Amino acid sequence: MFRLLQSGVGVVAVLWAVPLCAQLISRPVPATDAVERGQKQFVIQCAGCHGSDARGDDNGPDLVRSVIVLDDERGSLIGPLLRKGFPNEGMPAFELSDAQIQDLAAFLRERTQSAINRNAYPLQDLLTGDAKAGEAYFNGAGRCNTCHSATGDLNGLANRFTPAQLQTRFLYPRGGRGGAPPKPATATVTPRSGPAVSGTLEFMDDFTVGLRDAEGYYRSFSRDAVKVDMQDPLAAHVQLLKQYTDKNMHDVLAYLVTLK
Amino acid sequence: MKQALLAALVWTGVLAAQPLDPAKLLQPPTDSWPTYNGDYTGRRYSPLKQIDQANVGTLNLAWTRRFTAGGGRGGGGGVQIKATPLEVNGILYFATPDNAWAVDARSGRELWHYTWATTGGLHIGNRGFGMYGDWLYFETPDCYLISLDAKTGKMRWNQQIADVKQEYFCGPAPMVIKNHIITGVGGDSLDVPGYLESHDPETGALQWHWNTTPRPGEPGAETWPSRGSMEHGGGMTWHAGTYDPELNLYYFGTGNPNPVYAPQSRTGDNLYTCSIVALNPDTGKLAWYYQVSPHDSHDFDNVETPVLIDGQFNGQPRKMLAQAARNGYFVLLDRTNGKNLLTAPFVEDVNWSKGLDADGRPIPNPDKEAKPDGTLVSPTEGGAANWFAPSFSPLTGLFYTHASESYGLDWKTDLSKTPEGYGGRNQTIWMQNLLQAIDYKTGKVVWSHRYPNQGGNRSGLLSTAGGLLFGGDPTSNVFAMDSANGKILWHAGLHTSVGNGPITFELDGRQYVVVGAGDSLYAFTLPGH
Numbered sequence: 001m002f003r004l005l006q007s008g009v010g011v012v013a014v015l016w017a018v019p020l021c022a023q024l025i026s027r028p029v030p031a032t033d034a035v036e037r038g039q040k041q042f043v044i045q046c047a048g049c050h051g052s053d054a055r056g057d058d059n060g061p062d063l064v065r066s067v068i069v070l071d072d073e074r075g076s077l078i079g080p081l082l083r084k085g086f087p088n089e090g091m092p093a094f095e096l097s098d099a100q101i102q103d104l105a106a107f108l109r110e111r112t113q114s115a116i117n118r119n120a121y122p123l124q125d126l127l128t129g130d131a132k133a134g135e136a137y138f139n140g141a142g143r144c145n146t147c148h149s150a151t152g153d154l155n156g157l158a159n160r161f162t163p164a165q166l167q168t169r170f171l172y173p174r175g176g177r178g179g180a181p182p183k184p185a186t187a188t189v190t191p192r193s194g195p196a197v198s199g200t201l202e203f204m205d206d207f208t209v210g211l212r213d214a215e216g217y218y219r220s221f222s223r224d225a226v227k228v229d230m231q232d233p234l235a236a237h238v239q240l241l242k243q244y245t246d247k248n249m250h251d252v253l254a255y256l257v258t259l260k
Numbered sequence: 261m262k263q264a265l266l267a268a269l270v271w272t273g274v275l276a277a278q279p280l281d282p283a284k285l286l287q288p289p290t291d292s293w294p295t296y297n298g299d300y301t302g303r304r305y306s307p308l309k310q311i312d313q314a315n316v317g318t319l320n321l322a323w324t325r326r327f328t329a330g331g332g333r334g335g336g337g338g339v340q341i342k343a344t345p346l347e348v349n350g351i352l353y354f355a356t357p358d359n360a361w362a363v364d365a366r367s368g369r370e371l372w373h374y375t376w377a378t379t380g381g382l383h384i385g386n387r388g389f390g391m392y393g394d395w396l397y398f399e400t401p402d403c404y405l406i407s408l409d410a411k412t413g414k415m416r417w418n419q420q421i422a423d424v425k426q427e428y429f430c431g432p433a434p435m436v437i438k439n440h441i442i443t444g445v446g447g448d449s450l451d452v453p454g455y456l457e458s459h460d461p462e463t464g465a466l467q468w469h470w471n472t473t474p475r476p477g478e479p480g481a482e483t484w485p486s487r488g489s490m491e492h493g494g495g496m497t498w499h500a501g502t503y504d505p506e507l508n509l510y511y512f513g514t515g516n517p518n519p520v521y522a523p524q525s526r527t528g529d530n531l532y533t534c535s536i537v538a539l540n541p542d543t544g545k546l547a548w549y550y551q552v553s554p555h556d557s558h559d560f561d562n563v564e565t566p567v568l569i570d571g572q573f574n575g576q577p578r579k580m581l582a583q584a585a586r587n588g589y590f591v592l593l594d595r596t597n598g599k600n601l602l603t604a605p606f607v608e609d610v611n612w613s614k615g616l617d618a619d620g621r622p623i624p625n626p627d628k629e630a631k632p633d634g635t636l637v638s639p640t641e642g643g644a645a646n647w648f649a650p651s652f653s654p655l656t657g658l659f660y661t662h663a664s665e666s667y668g669l670d671w672k673t674d675l676s677k678t679p680e681g682y683g684g685r686n687q688t689i690w691m692q693n694l695l696q697a698i699d700y701k702t703g704k705v706v707w708s709h710r711y712p713n714q715g716g717n718r719s720g721l722l723s724t725a726g727g728l729l730f731g732g733d734p735t736s737n738v739f740a741m742d743s744a745n746g747k748i749l750w751h752a753g754l755h756t757s758v759g760n761g762p763i764t765f766e767l768d769g770r771q772y773v774v775v776g777a778g779d780s781l782y783a784f785t786l787p788g789h
Contacts, residue, residue, distance in 0.1 A: 055676070055678045055680065056678070062488070062678065064450075064680055065450055065451055065452075065492060065680070067423070067426060070423075070425045070426050070427075070450075071423070071425050112450065115449075115450060115680040115681040116427060116449040116450055116681055118449070118681060118682040118684075118685055119685070121673040121674070121682070121684070121685050122673060123632075123671050123673060123685070124632050124673065125632040125633055126632070126633050126634065127633070128632075128633040129633075167634060167669065168669065168687055168689060171636070171667070171669070171689045171690075172667075172689045172690045203713075204712045204713055205711070205712060205713055205733060205734075205735045205737060206711070206712060206733065206737070206739075206748060206751070207737065207751060207753075237690075238690060241636065241638075241667045241689065241690055242608075242609055244636055246627070246631075246634075246635050246636055249634070249636055250633055250634075
């Protein structure tokens, strides 16, 4: 009932921008009208052997990953091949104008770029869970209701976020994309002498701790001279990451999207 | 005194004109750091001990310099020095994408700067140089192997090693073994096949080419369902390996199979992706392999450094190889034959695996493969470890690695019989950075340092005979720990976080520690030396 097709923009926020593996490069994306013309032509003349998405089938090879297609520039390589054909392999010669070849090349370039650009892959069918089971988990094993309320802080939640945004945010809340930043951690710092200072935690590494106190002053301390007691309201979210089954996660999402 | 000083200067000047002595590659690094990991073992352990636990607290900045070319173009913004510099005869050599420098190791003064006119490719990073005599070698993002004259920075020749239009990109530090310049390739966006090559040091000509996935009829082909699946099966070779001169074997790790998150078109183990591989560097022939992530579907490139350890195991002296793998498991192998000695997780909550098979290989849990509605996977795509250099100290018997506990969502987006590229997406949900010290004999984490802040950490590690472990934290500190227990003995705040592996070397009786952070190198020494 709640199944939606995402348009593919939901989850692009990068929380930790550490590119560790392949990222994306892009070559010029052809004009949309050329791609559309090329696609129509491809479906009529090529799809019978290469499939409507150019991935190939039993009759013809995949063109998306074809070296010739990848090396092609506006039909420079595929044009002569199309006009000549591969008679020995069952591919006839095609009589095509330069414009038609460029349109076909534009369609194939768009197909390769779509395969490469994984950040734009559309998400689909996120809402597979059972909303009632999700509600039960929210108020039961997940103990989400310890901090949150469907009629309080989460009232109208589903109006503010897409399901894709909700899925990542309920697992571990982050600011941005229309959402208020999550409650920050607080800390009490106790020096060896002098009064303890409490406030919002702004920074902490192994050597320095920085707080914003109730009056708005920034206070920093050397870690080796103080004791730090930290209270992180998101700690329960980390614990839940270790606890959720995938079913729990999908059920909770199905429940949260009902909070309109 | 003045004459003696002058004589010393002249003497070092003569040294600086000398090419790299190949014997240096076979020795523990002292006055030089002549290869990516300092020596062939990958231990990143230095026998130097002028800087020790007693005096490291007084370590001072000797010099710092900025190098502001080579950022952007998919590399994550500004300049990131990811290369481990080579230090040979008092000169540091390092690179960023399309750019290379030689600088005076004593002062940071630039001697030359080389720039390559790029034709494209992902500029994610350059890991550095290989060196052979007077010649330097590095790879460019558009996949050319470049040879430079170390004295002048002038290009001798370039040789294309992959086609950037097929989405390959390149950047590992070439490995120099005898007269072989061994080069790897990266790029898993479009299901191209991975390979490793060896090139002639004088001409760049191809000596051999080894495909990381088999072709029909070859051994390993039985682990793929079809010709197309293995020919488009990925398995990149984007990180330098290690070498045992006695066994004459080159060890390296291979990347993930393709399509990445949609494995339905590649049923089977998918050899030799996500594996540790031993090749004869003279012929490129496979000696043995050990697959650390069979049938990977989580982007767990297995390129983490295979570190060579000579020591006792179960009371017997063994020649071993250890790796803290991206998938969360520490593996110890007999490096003469690839037999597993132990496998153990080095972070908590490794949920993508159901356990180990009889050969110590993790068994993937199919329930944790990417699905359209998302699966919650630990560790996430970036892994429990990554390319950041680990270290092994024979002094402590501990294997050190930066690590992450993390959770992420894996979504499958391509349900077709013939998925393409990634076939899915990933989002990191939460990450906690750690430094793990692992007893190689048991696989147990002996001590662990949890950084108090979240976030990634690219810093490599260096251990020394001074009882120290150098590295960087997720904020912007470089530190030295007691390598036995992780107690922090010294730190300095830099302008940004350490992004490469620290190195150390001795010049003029003075031990230097050099790290890269962002676009800068920082060199530290003791006062009074």
